[in-house]
Amino acid sequence: MSIGQQANPWKWSTIILAALFVSCISWYFISGDAGQVTEEAVAGEDMSGQGDPAATGQEGQDLPVHEVEQGHDYSSLASLQEASGEPIRKVSTIAKGDSLYAILQQNGVSNRQAYDILNAVKPVFDFSKIVPGRELVLVFSPDNQDLTGIEYSVSDISQIIVSIDGENIQAQKQEIAKVLTPEYTGRLRQIDYIVAKGDNLYNVLRSQGVCDYQIDLVIKSVKKVYNLSGIIPGNAMNIWITEEEPVRLARLTYEIDYLNLLEVVPENGSYKASRQTFEVDVQHERAEGTITTSLYESAIQAGLPPEVVMALSDIFAWDINFFTDIRQGDHYTVVYERYYVKGAFRGYGRVVAARFINQGTPHVALYFNDGNGISGYYDEGGKPIRKLFLKAPLNYRRISSGFTHKRKHPIYHVARPHLGVDYAAPTGTPVVALGDGVVTFRGTNGGFGKSIQITHRGGYVTYYGHLSGYAKGIKKGARVSQGEVIGYVGSTGVSTGPHLDFRVRLNGKFINPLSLKPVNGPSLKGESLARFREFSAQRMAMLDDSSLNRTAELGTENVSL
Structure with missing residues (x-):
């Protein structure tokens, strides 16, 4: 173009517009591909990581790759309870302040279901009255998901059974028949047992197959009659149990001592304990001796039982100081009881009359009981032997x-x-x-x-x-x-x-x-004194009756305590 020629502005405008149009078309296709990639990436994030920042990561971070744990198979744990097929029983003992509602909640039962259970059971039993110490059992399905039953011991012989199947809740009171009935006619086995050191009633009965439930009932029934927590080694215990299973206790006897026997038998779904006392034949025996050293030594050497010697010292403890007043030549005479049960000698009883001559002074003690609450030792005139003070502060x-x-x-x-x-x-x-x-x-x-x-x-x-x-x-x-x-x-x-x-x-x-001058208590008077005088004459005669003396038995009988 020559200098002289004039420029055409429309020509250059057209070229510029064409260039812009091509640029826009190119940008469109480039932006469309990028957008498609972004959408796919976002879609992939939503599908795989579900918005988890850890899954998408940040620029410059490596995403973790999950691998299957080697040597760990957890699948068996999920099906363990279900595979067994057995219901799950959760046993607990009611504590003070417990309520069934709270216990159910603690074991994963919903509020709604807990309320439904309480309301459904109430016509049969009010669970607000559960007692501390009683047993409560919650029964769950094998997979531990659903509560299927409740068992509660109302008493020793009855329980509440609740069955739960969804919204269907049924409750009933059931008698427990674990104790032998009086009508039982099956065969029994007798065990003659001698109590050994360290034994207790629970271990003895458990060793014979008697269940805890029966033992608990036996212990409860016996407590009101005799405390069997300290059974004595050497004493006899006889046990009768059923030969058939389950073992049930039919009778139990325990020798408390030579005079008393404890018997336990089934009654009304529990047990009844009673104490039997044997008839005792009381015989009187006389002994006398002269002191050469001490009262105890002289009396033992003469064959007097130790318990009688001690009783003699107790009786005269208000009048004689046995530590300081005893002299050689002092003389004693004593009449005491001997007990026989079924013809066998079983022990010594009370001293009924005693005379002690100390340094030439006679002391007499006669046991008297008027049957109206007045009893004790008195002298020949009816004055009580017991005084305000003992003669010595040592026993x-x-x-x-x-x-x-x-x-x-x-x-x-x-x-x-x-x-x-x-x-x-x-x-x-x-x-x-x-x-x-x-x-x-x-x-x-x-x-x-x-x-x-x-x-x-x-x-x-x-x-x-x-x-x-x-x-x-x-x-x-x-x-x-x-x-x-x-x-x-x-x-x-x-x-x-x-x-x-x-x-x-x-x-x-x-x-x-x-x-110290002796201070006596009140003397016998009136009818009591009259009866005592008649009684004392008999006792004084016994003190002089040598036919009551021990003879051949002195050197042979075991008189140890």
């Missing part, structure tokens, strides 16, 4: 039997200027209250060491010092009975050896314990 029964002629009795006393009495005795020797009273001090008191102070009626106060320890329950304010063990001999405080420092104060002044 002869508790310490005498351990000493023989080879081991001299270690108790002796020494009078002190302070108007007290020291009883030398081994550490641990029981110390008893001289009379009824209240503990007004228990603790350490200077040179007196561990000590106890007891206040009695009539202005008397007794003191017990140098103790090694105190008996259980002894504390300030505690009431104690005459003869009750309150502590034990020791050597605490200022002491040269184990002994009891014993003192007595009357109306604020210390007095000599050995010179």
